[in-house]
Amino acid sequence: MTIADLHAHTTASDGTFTPRELVELAKRNRLQAVAVTDHDTMDGLSEARAAGKELGVEVIPGIELSTTLEGREVHVLGYFYDPDHQELRDLIAKMREDRLNRLDKMIVRLQQGGLAITKDEVLNEAKGAVGRPHIARVLMKKGYVSNIPEAFDKYLGSGKIGYVERLKVTPEMAVQLILQAGGSPVVAHPGLVGKDELFDKLVPLGLIGLEAFHPDHPSEKRAHYAKLAEHHGLLATGGSDFHGGGAEHRGDLGSVHVSYEVVEKLRQKAAYKGWN
Ligand SMILES: [Zn+2]
Numbered sequence: 001m002t003i004a005d006l007h008a009h010t011t012a013s014d015g016t017f018t019p020r021e022l023v024e025l026a027k028r029n030r031l032q033a034v035a036v037t038d039h040d041t042m043d044g045l046s047e048a049r050a051a052g053k054e055l056g057v058e059v060i061p062g063i064e065l066s067t068t069l070e071g072r073e074v075h076v077l078g079y080f081y082d083p084d085h086q087e088l089r090d091l092i093a094k095m096r097e098d099r100l101n102r103l104d105k106m107i108v109r110l111q112q113g114g115l116a117i118t119k120d121e122v123l124n125e126a127k128g129a130v131g132r133p134h135i136a137r138v139l140m141k142k143g144y145v146s147n148i149p150e151a152f153d154k155y156l157g158s159g160k161i162g163y164v165e166r167l168k169v170t171p172e173m174a175v176q177l178i179l180q181a182g183g184s185p186v187v188a189h190p191g192l193v194g195k196d197e198l199f200d201k202l203v204p205l206g207l208i209g210l211e212a213f214h215p216d217h218p219s220e221k222r223a224h225y226a227k228l229a230e231h232h233g234l235l236a237t238g239g240s241d242f243h244g245g246g247a248e249h250r251g252d253l254g255s256v257h258v259s260y261e262v263v264e265k266l267r268q269k270a271a272y273k274g275w276n
């Protein structure tokens with residue numbers, strides 16, 4: 001059987017493998033196809049695609065957009081979109097700017113609160129996208145807290161001194177934008193969101209799939225979401241959410257996978273045909 005892993009990160013976001021290293025591993029793990037789905041960026045795609053051509057591994061263009069719904073994070077995956085679509089590019093640029101500004105603001109607030117941390121220390125903790133987990137690690141190293149959850153409880157969580165509201169992107173916006181860019185939108189790891197009502201809103205907008213198979217879904221959740229996908233007429237997708245063994249590590253590349261047919265369907269359903 002030919003298999004594909006539809007969820008993997010590189011150093012373009014918070015993974016520890018470069019795009020090329022990811023593709024090399026995909027080849028070693030005998031995957032026919034791997035999707036590069038970095039958080040809020042398509043920066044890893046061209047290197048991965050070039051390596052894929054050279055090594056004979058199909059690299060599926062993807063992205064994982066961070067959105068929020070009633071204070072909860074919802075990740076929306078997009079596949080086979082037009083990488084030159086202006087509105088999608090604009091949103092990604094805005095998200096990046098927001099993340100960087102937000103980091104500056106958070107650090108200033110913590111400094112004003114009497115914590116001796118610097119932006120450089122935080123940037124040193126991050127390889128790609130910088131965020132609160134990296135600040136938390138600095139706070140821990142400096143002895144302000146003894147673990148990461150405590151850093152969020154005391155300083156970084158909603159309403160705490162170091163907290164700065166982020167740019168609001170809703171799951172609806174992300175789904176619509178991926179569709180406008182000619183891509184196939186899929187809700188990532190819905191079991192981590194735990195709000196199945198979400199699909200009643202997103203399916204009528206044109207949602208294509210949901211990620212039923214994910215390392216953080218135990219087998220009963222996989223079965224539940226496979227059934228829910230069928231109920232809504234969605235594709236049941238899956239992937240390892242590979243991060244390369246760092247702090248965000250979920251599973252080995254290909255440890256969760258789907259049959260290649262799912263790739264064909266995601267491609268067919270995408271309006272943009274420029275990747276063929
Ligand atoms: Zn995610």
Ligand SMILES: [Zn+2]
Binds near residue numbers: 007009037064241
């Ligand atoms: Zn992910």
